[in-house]
Amino acid sequence: MNIQAVKVIYKYEMLRTWHTLFQSIASPVLSTALYFIVFGSAIGSRIQAVDGVSYGLFIVPGLMMLSLLTQSVSNASFGIFFPKFTGTVYEIMSAPISFFEITVGYVGAAASKSLIIGVIILITASFFVDLRIEHPVWMVTFLILTCVSFSLLGFIIGLWANDFEKLQVVPLLIITPLVFLGGTFYSVSMLPPIWQNITLFNPVLYLVSGFRWSFFEVSDVNVGISLAVILLFLAICSAIVWWMFKTGYRLKQ
Template sequence: MNTQAVKVIYKYEMLRAWNTILQSFASPVISTILYFVVFGSAIGSRIESVEGISYGAFIVPGLIMLALLTQSVSNASFGIYFPRFTGTMYETLSAPISFIEIVLGYVGAAATKSFIIGLIILVTAGFFVELKIAHPIWMLSFLILTCISFSLLGFIIGLWAESFEQLQLIPLLVITPLVFLGGSFYTIDMLPPAWQTVSLFNPVVYLVSGFRWSFYEVSDVSVELSLLMVLLFSVICLSIVWWMFKTGYRLKR
């Protein structure tokens, strides 16, 4: 195991986030605060409680997931796309380093950044609504697993993309709609029956549901199923990354 390589990639990526601290940490936090102000206070004050929870508190897990998913994808995709774009990827490809070590370095750093953002948003939410975390260990587990799985997805996008436009394409056209339609701001039983069935094909539903359960013990699907889906998603993403490195897809000519 080339631990030195993992260490330097991780450190380098974290340093990049630190150098762009406003963009990396402040920006997602400000966006989330705006969501709290608009949905939690302005609109939320006119909405009755959901499942016995005030609307402001109800959307906290969904908002954290929204930030986590978009940040994980964006951090990881940019992290690996940038060396490809500048041509410095030659160094990683010519180094004695396996795909899993590259993943550990890049995805580990992207997931760490998202995790920090998630925690900051959680603390910030505490200033707006009364928070209750029924299962802290489950909450942390979902937080970490989500950061890892969606950082893996971002890593795939970063390896696949051949332009900055393509880099933005999947997050804009796929991730954001999935998150908004994944029960971040509602429970899926509020939807018409047909749309409830459609929602079950949205992996974000399982993430938000499991994560919300860890806070308020209310969920759209069972927590075991949520966990299983997150793990399955991670395994699928990891397999795709493995295939990309094995074949050199868009990495080696």
């Protein structure tokens, strides 16, 4: 295994975060703080407790998921799209490195960045609400699985996109609506029955629900199903990345 290559890709990608510190870290933290002020304090104070959890506290896992999903996708997609755009990807493709190692380098860095952002948001949230985490190990497990699987999805988008528009279109038109409609700011039980059934087709629901369970032991769906769905999603994304490299999709002619 070419450990040196994985290390330099990882380090290069992490360094990029410091070059764009505001965009990478300050921006999600600021937007989360605004969500807390608007939804948690201003509007939340007029909403009754959900499943016995105050509304301000209830939205913490959902807000973290909102940032984790969008940041994982955007970091990983940009990380591999940019070398394609500038042409420097030739160096990666001609190096003695396997697709697995390339993926570990890029996806590992993108997932690490999301994890850091997740932790920062958690700390930010602690200034607004009295945090409690019932199952810290499961919380960390869901956190890591989400960061890795959505970084893989971002990596796929970055490999697939051949212009900036395509790079933006999936996060904007698919990820964001799915996150907002996946129970980020509400419990599914608050929806009319027909919408409850439709929401069950939204994979993000399972992530938010499982994650929320690890905090408060309240969930919209069984936590086992949540875990199974995220593992299935991880497997599908891994298989797609494997196929893309095997066929050289948009990388190799």
